[in-house]
Amino acid sequence: MSPSTHTVLVEIVEETPTGDAVSKRRLAESLAVPETALDPALEKLRECEFIEATEEGYRPTTTTREVLALDVDFDDILVLDVVDDDTTDAVDE
Amino acid sequence: MTDDTNSAGESDPFGAAWSEDERSEIDLRDRKYSIYRCTDCNNVVLTMQDLDGGMTCHDEPMERVTETKLDIRPPDVRQVLLDAFGLPKPGLDVCLCVIGEGPLSPEELAERLDYDVSTVRTYLNDLVEFGLLEKSQLNRESGGYVNVYHSIALDEMREETLVGFYAWAGEAASLIEEANLTKEDYRDAESEQGLNEVFWERFRDGRPTN
Numbered sequence: 008m009s010p011s012t013h014t015v016l017v018e019i020v021e022e023t024p025t026g027d028a029v030s031k032r033r034l035a036e037s038l039a040v041p042e043t044a045l046d047p048a049l050e051k052l053r054e055c056e057f058i059e060a061t062e063e064g065y066r067p068t069t070t071t072r073e074v075l076a077l078d079v080d081f082d083d084i085l086v087l088d089v090v091d092d093d094t095t096d097a098v099d100e
Numbered sequence: 101m102t103d104d105t106n107s108a109g110e111s112d113p114f115g116a117a118w119s120e121d122e123r124s125e126i127d128l129r130d131r132k133y134s135i136y137r138c139t140d141c142n143n144v145v146l147t148m149q150d151l152d153g154g155m156t157c158h159d160e161p162m163e164r165v166t167e168t169k170l171d172i173r174p175p176d177v178r179q180v181l182l183d184a185f186g187l188p189k190p191g192l193d194v195c196l197c198v199i200g201e202g203p204l205s206p207e208e209l210a211e212r213l214d215y216d217v218s219t220v221r222t223y224l225n226d227l228v229e230f231g232l233l234e235k236s237q238l239n240r241e242s243g244g245y246v247n248v249y250h251s252i253a254l255d256e257m258r259e260e261t262l263v264g265f266y267a268w269a270g271e272a273a274s275l276i277e278e279a280n281l282t283k284e285d286y287r288d289a290e291s292e293q294g295l296n297e298v299f300w301e302r303f304r305d306g307r308p309t310n
Contacts, residue, residue, distance in 0.1 A: 051203075055203055056240060056241075056242075056246070059241075068240070068241050069238075069239050069240070069241045070238045070239065070240055070241070070246055073236075073238040073239060074236070074238055074248060077236055077248075079236070079248070079250050081203075083250045083251050084203045084248055084249070084250045085198035085199065085203065085204070085233065085249050085250060085251055086198055086203065086204055086205070086206065086209065086224060086233075086247075086248075086249035087203045087204075087205060087246055087247070087248060087249075088205065088206050088221070088224075088246065088247035088248075088249070089205070089240070089244065089246050090244050090245050090246070090247065091243065091244040092243040092244045
């Protein structure tokens with residue numbers, strides 16, 4: 008059974024206290040699941056820019072640390088509106 | 101698709117048209133709610149709970165109301181949300197579409213609902229203002245920011261919408277009381293104007309004028 012996206016995200020953050028990346032194998036061992044079971048969550052987190060893939064594995068982004076500081080479960084996030092610095096498209100209230 | 105708007109008598113965004121024959125009396129004994137009346141004063145209360153032992157008014161038991169003498173029309177959830185909370189159908193569509201779908205972008209939402217992206221963003225912010233969603237602005241490493249819309253706890257949402265609706269229903273009940281008083285005032289005043297004129301003068305714009 009695949010772990011929830013939030014579980015994977017929290018595990019990545021806990022495994023990377025110094026900001027270094029954690030390997031997929033290490034994550035799978037920590038969560039006691041096969042590596043392939045992580046794929047859906049990792050893909051979703053990459054799409055949302057919550058993690059970044061590096062040569063060593065995966066590391067959380069600034070956005071992740073901020074969202075976890077809000078005590079928000081990833082599974083409760085309904086909409087992500089990414090706004091570039093030079094974008095005037097998204098109207099913020 | 102563009103935003104639907106509604107103002108009394110101008111347009112009906114949902115095409116809802118209840119016919120007269122849809123009015124009916126309701127047997128209140130098997131409803132999910134209960135209405136009690138005080139046999140001593142005119143107090144009437146509504147509760148969504150099955151209260152064992154009933155309710156009291158000035159320490160006296162209240163009487164459970166079992167039928168309505170006036171026929172009523174069945175409420176339409178779209179109209180209720182619009183009237184009570186100012187939440188039109190596009191807002192409800194956005195709300196329903198995002199729940200259970202996992203994080204979506206406004207562009208994905210717009211495509212699924214066939215709305216403009218700007219309409220989706222407008223209603224996302226309306227839902228935040230309404231209290232059904234919470235919004236946080238987070239930084240991106242590559243510059244810019246991310247608006248994160250997340251749901252509030254279901255229990256909290258349930259209670260808050262009920263309290264909000266009760267507040268609205270209380271305001272509506274006050275209007276009905278006010279309208280009844282206006283008729284009493286008219287009789288007492290022996291006005292030369294017709295009741296119709298007096299009533300609409302009093303309720304210009306749909307609310308009592310001071």
